[in-house]
Amino acid sequence: MTRMHHPGRWLGGLLLWPLLAIAQAAAAPPDYPPPAWLGDAPRLATELAAPPLTFDRVTRIALLSAPGLWDAYRAHGISPAQLARLPHWRDAAPLSVRRDVLGLDAAPLARAQLTEAVLAQVAAARLDWLRLALADQQLALCRQQQQAAQAALTLMQAQYRAGNAAEDKLLPVQLAARRADADVLDCRASAAAARRDLAQRLGLPPGSALAAAPLPELPAILPAQDAIAALAAQSPAARLRAQALATEAKLLPARGATRGVSLPLLHGFDAEAMPPVSGEQLAAWRAEQEADAQLAAEYAGLTLARQRYALLAEQLPDARRYTRVMLTHYNGMLGSVYELIAARAAEFALQRELLEQQAAFWQHWLALDARLAGALESDFPQSAPSSPVATPAATHKEHDHAAP
Amino acid sequence: MQRRDFLGVSAGALASLGLAGIATQANASKGSGDTPVAVKGGRTPVTTLNTRTLGFRMNNGVKEYHLIAEAIEQEVAPGMTALFWGYNGSSPGPTIEAIEGDRVRIFVSNKLPEHTTIHWHGILLPAGMDGVGGLTQPQIKPGETYVYEFTLGKSGTFMYHPHADEMVQMAQGMMGMFIVHPKNPAERRVDRDYAFMLASYKIDPGTRRPDPAEMLDFNLWTFNSRTFPAIAPLVARTGERVRIRVANLTMTNHPVHVHGVDFRVTGTDGGWIPEAGQWPEVTTDVAVGQIRVIEFVAKAPGDWALHCHKSHHTMGPMGHGVPNMLGVDQAAATQQIEALLPGQHYMEMGTNGMAEMQDMAAMAAMMPLPPNTLPMMTGEGPFGPIEMGGMFTLLKVRDELQPGDYSDPGWYEHPPGTVARPADSKAFSGIPI
Numbered sequence: 154m155t156r157m158h159h160p161g162r163w164l165g166g167l168l169l170w171p172l173l174a175i176a177q178a179a180a181a182p183p184d185y186p187p188p189a190w191l192g193d194a195p196r197l198a199t200e201l202a203a204p205p206l207t208f209d210r211v212t213r214i215a216l217l218s219a220p221g222l223w224d225a226y227r228a229h230g231i232s233p234a235q236l237a238r239l240p241h242w243r244d245a246a247p248l249s250v251r252r253d254v255l256g257l258d259a260a261p262l263a264r265a266q267l268t269e270a271v272l273a274q275v276a277a278a279r280l281d282w283l284r285l286a287l288a289d290q291q292l293a294l295c296r297q298q299q300q301a302a303q304a305a306l307t308l309m310q311a312q313y314r315a316g317n318a319a320e321d322k323l324l325p326v327q328l329a330a331r332r333a334d335a336d337v338l339d340c341r342a343s344a345a346a347a348r349r350d351l352a353q354r355l356g357l358p359p360g361s362a363l364a365a366a367p368l369p370e371l372p373a374i375l376p377a378q379d380a381i382a383a384l385a386a387q388s389p390a391a392r393l394r395a396q397a398l399a400t401e402a403k404l405l406p407a408r409g410a411t412r413g414v415s416l417p418l419l420h421g422f423d424a425e426a427m428p429p430v431s432g433e434q435l436a437a438w439r440a441e442q443e444a445d446a447q448l449a450a451e452y453a454g455l456t457l458a459r460q461r462y463a464l465l466a467e468q469l470p471d472a473r474r475y476t477r478v479m480l481t482h483y484n485g486m487l488g489s490v491y492e493l494i495a496a497r498a499a500e501f502a503l504q505r506e507l508l509e510q511q512a513a514f515w516q517h518w519l520a521l522d523a524r525l526a527g528a529l530e531s532d533f534p535q536s537a538p539s540s541p542v543a544t545p546a547a548t549h550k551e552h553d554h555a556a557p
Numbered sequence: 558m559q560r561r562d563f564l565g566v567s568a569g570a571l572a573s574l575g576l577a578g579i580a581t582q583a584n585a586s587k588g589s590g591d592t593p594v595a596v597k598g599g600r601t602p603v604t605t606l607n608t609r610t611l612g613f614r615m616n617n618g619v620k621e622y623h624l625i626a627e628a629i630e631q632e633v634a635p636g637m638t639a640l641f642w643g644y645n646g647s648s649p650g651p652t653i654e655a656i657e658g659d660r661v662r663i664f665v666s667n668k669l670p671e672h673t674t675i676h677w678h679g680i681l682l683p684a685g686m687d688g689v690g691g692l693t694q695p696q697i698k699p700g701e702t703y704v705y706e707f708t709l710g711k712s713g714t715f716m717y718h719p720h721a722d723e724m725v726q727m728a729q730g731m732m733g734m735f736i737v738h739p740k741n742p743a744e745r746r747v748d749r750d751y752a753f754m755l756a757s758y759k760i761d762p763g764t765r766r767p768d769p770a771e772m773l774d775f776n777l778w779t780f781n782s783r784t785f786p787a788i789a790p791l792v793a794r795t796g797e798r799v800r801i802r803v804a805n806l807t808m809t810n811h812p813v814h815v816h817g818v819d820f821r822v823t824g825t826d827g828g829w830i831p832e833a834g835q836w837p838e839v840t841t842d843v844a845v846g847q848i849r850v851i852e853f854v855a856k857a858p859g860d861w862a863l864h865c866h867k868s869h870h871t872m873g874p875m876g877h878g879v880p881n882m883l884g885v886d887q888a889a890a891t892q893q894i895e896a897l898l899p900g901q902h903y904m905e906m907g908t909n910g911m912a913e914m915q916d917m918a919a920m921a922a923m924m925p926l927p928p929n930t931l932p933m934m935t936g937e938g939p940f941g942p943i944e945m946g947g948m949f950t951l952l953k954v955r956d957e958l959q960p961g962d963y964s965d966p967g968w969y970e971h972p973p974g975t976v977a978r979p980a981d982s983k984a985f986s987g988i989p990i
Binding site for chain 2: 301303304489497
């Protein structure tokens with residue numbers, strides 16, 4: 154995996170994190186009436202939320218105005234109003250929270266509470282953004298499935314009116330069209346909920362017309378699991394656990410264990426010979442094991458989603474070809490127009506599955522990144538190249554149709 | 558030289574049978590366009606549409622033939638080929654012609670991947686020569702050659718086909734005709750003698766091999782494994798007596814209809830029908846496993862249709878589950894379907910009938926068909942699309958045709974005033990309706 158660094162792109166090479174530190178030093182924690190305390194942050198956040206809302210923009214807005222960060226900011230003497238006055242919010246280069254905001258590479262254990270809050274809120278905002286991107290793209294496909302079902306119904310109704318089809322043919326097509334309508338309703342509701350949740354997460358007005366950029370393509374290669382493990386070992390949480398263990402080891406008095414039970418199994422044991430250990434040490438080790446297990450589970454999820462995506466992506470060209478084949482059968486009156494429509498609808502269904510796996514991959518990726526304190530964020534594709542689920546633009550010469 | 562010709566005349570082929578130096582006769586007309594080689598004694602030879610008569614040689618008074626059962630690839634009509642099983646390079650195999658009383662010896666080599674036999678349908682012969690695998694003889698295994706030998710006790714029209722794994726082997730195109738001419742050349746003499754076999758296949762669009770599992774839903778209805786317009790026309794001179802021998806090895810009956818003539822059924826695969834038992838017809842039904850021989854005098858010049866009267870049998874491949882769009886206003890749906898298929902050419906069809914399907918072949922670049930299949934309707938005539946396919950060909954009767962000329966005379970030139978024409982509305986106003 155290639156990791157990109159962009160030193161010096163923030164004003165005078167200064168990092169946001171130092172700026173935040175300056176703000177902390179310069180201003181004593183006052184009583185913060187929300188409007189004044191927020192200052193221009195809401196306006197700037199709204200401006201940054203203009204479509205298409207990208208991964209990077211969501212990160213900036215979260216830092217600027219996410220209500221989930223208010224307590225941590227207040228506790229550290231930082232106000233969104235101050236942040237809004239920083240000049241770099243509109244910089245074109247992607248922002249690295251780890252490097253440009255928190256300075257974790259330089260000071261991995263500094264300001265642990267704020268770091269934890271920032272990483273958690275940024276991760277949550279990114280996941281909400283992902284959910285919206287998925288919901289918006291799914292809605293588009295839902296509508297295409299609805300159009301396919303409606304086309305079949307329109308034709309069947311025409312056949313019915315002409316006396317060429319009876320209700321046994323009409324009703325199933327009608328039911329399928331109504332199911333597609335209901336599906337659109339659900340997709341629309343999911344998109345609206347995702348939009349509301351993201352707006353709330355980012356501290357934007359409830360009615361904000363957020364439109365997420367398309368989900369990015371999956372990376373060509375994944376970081377190796379041992380590389381992930383190495384990054385995890387360098388994460389602030391791991392460093393803190395290691396630090397705690399080291400401290401506990403120093404403080405641990407040499408003492409023998411007291412045997413509280415007498416069991417056949419323990420017969421002949423020398424209680425004094427038990428290596429000394431504290432409850433804190435055991436808890437830290439358990440936490441270490443749990444973190445390793447969670448990391449492994451996220452990595453396994455990431456790998457599985459990528460494999461599933463690859464398998465589905467391989468099917469898509471065949472599904473498109475099948476539609477073209479069905480069209481040739483229709484041309485020769487060898488196959489039914491309904492088979493042709495069904496083939497196209499199956500394409501849309503496959504695209505939805507593909508999209509879900511694409512989103513699942515990035516969901517695991519973001520979760521993994523959060524566990525690694527942003528160690529992967531610079532590898533997130535910042536532009537959104539054409540996704541495999543994006544269908545080609547309409548080229549029909551006789552009718553101006555929307556691209557599916 | 559093709560292998561079939563080689564088998565007819567090659568000394569090498571004879572040597573392989575250990576019979577070199579024996580007199581041979583290659584009789585290899587390839588269709589009605591070719592003049593058939595005369596049968597000995599001035600009899601009118603049989604013209605088998607799109608195929609030929611098998612060569613033979615005389616060996617001490619016995620006519621010897623050699624049939625090779627093998628896999629072949631053959632054009633059904635332009636734009637489509639099929640992987641058939643046949644004999645000597647074709648499906649149907651070459652027609653065997655012999656004379657009543659002949660002693661025949663027929664070598665059958667099996668180049669198929671499975672065993673086979675040949676049953677001589679309708680010919681009366683010793684039971685052990687009847688060709689029913691397992692019943693009257695051992696199966697002919699791949700690579701083996703068997704010999705059948707019998708005397709042709711009566712003249713008539715017969716067939717040959719496998720009686721081993723019949724369902725598969727006949728579905729793959731293994732069949733042929735066996736014509737026995739009367740011993741007396743003057744008996745039942747005709748000026749033109751045509752033969753063809755009715756065969757049906759299920760070859761799904763995009764595939765090339767007939768589906769042997771199909772029993773009813775065939776999509777290729779053929780004369781001699783060809784469909785219109787690839788079926789050779791039958792030609793005759795006005796006033797000539799014409800015989801057509803039609804054998805049916807499909808799974809259904811076929812009412813064969815000939816325009817422009819009235820005919821009599823003069824024979825079946827059971828023998829000739831006495832004149833007293835004949836009556837005039839313009840259509841005769843040929844049931845499964847039957848042969849009907851019809852004869853007529855070609856009285857009227859013209860291009861006359863000859864076809865199975867089951868209208869689906871004169872169509873090219875078509876789906877039988879397609880929705881009925883006749884009279885359906887498809888405009889709104891078409892707009893929606895076009896929106897679903899950006900960049901593709903979708904055209905509504907069937908609202909006013911299916912004649913527009915004839916245009917599909919012309920629009921193939923824009924609205925392609927699946928590979929290796931045929932349009933549902935095809936054929937261009939002098940007045941436009943003929944809109945046919947399948948079991949359809951033409952009987953071309955001409956005044957000026959020379960006896961023995963089997964070449965296609967082209968389109969008939971109608972005498973002035975003898976072609977149906979648009980009518981002036983005044984001409985029919987007032988007629989009671």
